[in-house]
Amino acid sequence: MSFWNFLINYRAEIFSRTLEHLILVAAAMLVAVLIGIPLGIALVRRPNLRRWVLGAANVIQTIPSLALFGFLIPVPFLGGIGARTATVALALYALLPILQNTYTGIAGVDPAVLESARGMGMTSRQILRDVQLPLSIAVILAGVRVAAIICIGIATIAAAIGAGGLGVFIFRGVAMVSNSVILAGAIPAALLAIGVDILLGLVEKKLTP
């Protein structure tokens, strides 16, 4: 069966696996953004916490993805077989670039700007909302972008723990020794990554002051 025939015959499954993949990544990214950005902001004022948190996030990043999925399976509440475990693992991978960039972006705001903001009577909240976030939004979004691309790639491994997604084709293709089947997973994953990269690039451009 040629690749094109395969594509046509399996278009329904390719579509549903792509959707599964996307939902997995979106859920993980949502968790990572909701934790990573506030935590990154908090780290700016807490140098002690910073060492530990960035250190831990770095260590997680070095764990091979298949191993991380494996580790998580026996963990109560978060673990088990399926999409929930995969979401947790992906969120952990996405955390480092988001944390790192949020911290770097906020810490990089010109101290003279902060001094005048504080000296003129802005509250900490106003400074965060009107000064620090607008001035670091490009750097933060760049982190989100990197995290999303990483997630889309690593999410293909999620099929190994029964979380579905485009990885299903890749594992099946390897088992069947069929390039067509592997490509049916790999090509949509690559397109997804490119699409998300372009989209977030546009958002980044739009939000940059």
Next chain:
Amino acid sequence: MNTALGADGLAVELRNVGYRVDKRQIVSGVSFKVAPGETLILLGRSGAGKTTTLKLINRLLETSSGEIFVERRSQLEWDPIQLRRRIGYVIQDVGLFPHWTVEQNVAMVPRLESWPESRVRQRVREMMELVGLDVAKFAARKPSELSGGQRQRVGVARALAADPPILLMDEPFGALDPVTRAELQREFCELAARLEKAIVFVTHDLREALLIGTRIGLFAEGHLAAIYKPDEFLHSSDAEARAFVDSLGAEEGRERSSPKVTGRGRKA
């Protein structure tokens, strides 16, 4: 009511103020008063504690000892945010918001204070004219589209926008080229004479101190050694004061034609 506070309309008073970090005493035993219409210069070498003293006044730093009164109320009775909005603050690096236009930067405190928008706009226009910036030309620009001198003009306009009775300035003209600096110093003198603000102005440049100050407080190693009228300063026998006067002489000697230095000398 604290009747011990002395002269009517006193804007800022420091009483025996000290500041310590860990075990290091950065500033100690500083006392002075500033009334509306006065410009008190804090003159001293770098590291003498001038910036620290300024930041104690608007509570960017907390005093370790002594007391500060702002508009005759103990600083501790003030909400720090309200206090800072009553005190204009101008620093050497200006610190304009790079993502805001000149108009937005100048309007910052009035908008924080929720002035009606029509009044904010009018005030921005007035302030830009006051510091010599053409509204039509500059209002919509970002700080990156301004020269150093123009930026500091915006910095001064921003500090004055909410009409604070007190102005703190930390080497505001220190980063400018000599020609622009002289221009802004001259204009600032006229402005200060007109505005009836209580101004505390930090510099390490005696020439600037003599030009702008109504009184000059000499800082050395965290202490306020003495406060002089500008003409007294030149004849002081204090060693640190002599060192400053000598440095002035050395500069003038080098430039051959010695420029005349005249103080404002009002209300000294």
